[in-house]
Amino acid sequence: MKxxxxxxxxxxxxxxxxxxxxxxxxxxxxxxxxxxxxxxGPEARGGASRADLIIADEPxxxxxxxxxxxxxxxxxxxxxxxxxxxxxxGTAVIDxxxxxxxxxxxxxxxxxxxxxxxELGRELFTNIVMLGVLxxxxxxxKLESLEKAVANRAPAKTLELNxxxxxxxxxxxxxxxxxx
Amino acid sequence: MKxxxxxxxxxxxxxxxxxxxxxxxxxxxxxxxxxxxxxxGPEARGGASRADLIIADEPxxxxxxxxxxxxxxxxxxxxxxxxxxxxxxGTAVIDxxxxxxxxxxxxxxxxxxxxxxxELGRELFTNIVMLGVLxxxxxxxKLESLEKAVANRAPAKTLELNxxxxxxxxxxxxxxxxxx
Numbered sequence: 591m592k593x594x595x596x597x598x599x600x601x602x603x604x605x606x607x608x609x610x611x612x613x614x615x616x617x618x619x620x621x622x623x624x625x626x627x628x629x630x631g632p633e634a635r636g637g638a639s640r641a642d643l644i645i646a647d648e649p650x651x652x653x654x655x656x657x658x659x660x661x662x663x664x665x666x667x668x669x670x671x672x673x674x675x676x677x678x679x680g681t682a683v684i685d686x687x688x689x690x691x692x693x694x695x696x697x698x699x700x701x702x703x704x705x706x707x708x709e710l711g712r713e714l715f716t717n718i719v720m721l722g723v724l725x726x727x728x729x730x731x732k733l734e735s736l737e738k739a740v741a742n743r744a745p746a747k748t749l750e751l752n753x754x755x756x757x758x759x760x761x762x763x764x765x766x767x768x769x770x
Numbered sequence: 771m772k773x774x775x776x777x778x779x780x781x782x783x784x785x786x787x788x789x790x791x792x793x794x795x796x797x798x799x800x801x802x803x804x805x806x807x808x809x810x811g812p813e814a815r816g817g818a819s820r821a822d823l824i825i826a827d828e829p830x831x832x833x834x835x836x837x838x839x840x841x842x843x844x845x846x847x848x849x850x851x852x853x854x855x856x857x858x859x860g861t862a863v864i865d866x867x868x869x870x871x872x873x874x875x876x877x878x879x880x881x882x883x884x885x886x887x888x889e890l891g892r893e894l895f896t897n898i899v900m901l902g903v904l905x906x907x908x909x910x911x912k913l914e915s916l917e918k919a920v921a922n923r924a925p926a927k928t929l930e931l932n933x934x935x936x937x938x939x940x941x942x943x944x945x946x947x948x949x950x
Contacts, residue, residue, distance in 0.1 A: 601798070606790055610808070617810020618781070627833060628790070630797020630804040653807060654833050745925050 722759020902939020
């Protein structure tokens with residue numbers, strides 16, 4: 591059992607922190623094998639940001655994602671650039687605010703940014719909302735493992751809001767659980 | 771020009787955050803090619819924590835570190851486990867508080883933890899002190915790029931202390947610049 595996941599967006603949306611949290615949830619709190627990678631190239635200057643994870647039940651020999659099982663896009667650019675890397679039956683989760691035109695049928699459009707703004711008052715929490723959505727839709731990691739990892743990484747000052755963000759994401763994922 | 775770096779310690783010492791900051795410094799602020807990886811396996815449960823980076827001037831085809839140019843160890847276990855992965859002429863930077871017995875001649879022992887405690891009042895800043903030391907000793911990344919990346923990743927509340935940690939590390943590196 592191996593799941594290849596990419597989180598992609600723009601610098602400042604927190605996809606890298608989210609991927610570190612997700613990796614800790616699966617690796618530290620579930621004892622699974624995880625490789626989590628960030629690559630920076632010339633495109634990083636343009637503000638594009640992405641992180642890849644492989645979560646597996648046995649050691650991971652090749653640490654690079656090949657065909658994605660799960661792709662989350664928080665920006666239009668990310669959707670345009672990476673949807674081709676998704677498996678035919680892969681799961682695409684798309685932010686309905688920043689991705690106005692989704693170039694793939696069957697993608698799951700979720701109001702992650704809107705939810706962070708409306709329910710938590712700050713777009714900053716979008717990445718944690720995203721983790722809740724992801725966990726619910728893909729079951730790549732347990733909610734309780736994410737809760738522990740969020741508690742470990744979130745600043746004490748915003749811990750309660752981060753917990754709420756995760757729970758809101760989980761709920762959002764439930765209502766959007768079917769593709770299309 | 772390619773530099774392979776590993777930061778290793780115990781969970782809670784902040785090596786993963788440090789590696790994300792280092793990757794952003796080189797990748798985003800210097801426009802270089804960077805791959806930054808965390809791997810979790812059964813050993814993560816015991817609290818071991820490590821992150822690898824490759825910083826290069828051209829695209830990185832193989833994303834896994836093979837022989838390290840630079841190894842920073844913040845724990846005895848890390849030193850015992852990883853010093854063999856260092857190139858013969860590689861640079862080992864060792865925390866003089868947590869690594870009581872350094873199994874390699876020529877390693878650079880630096881009081882990173884002690885400095886964080888004594889000068890900043892909290893061991894929490896050891897990872898940022900480490901980045902300053904690393905930048906000074908290895909020149910893998912410019913201090914000003916690290917300053918930008920720290921400013922981007924540090925919580926507003928502790929930004930000044932983090933900046934000070936970086937500067938202290940840089941100074942520490944100067945006085946320990948020669949191996950042995």
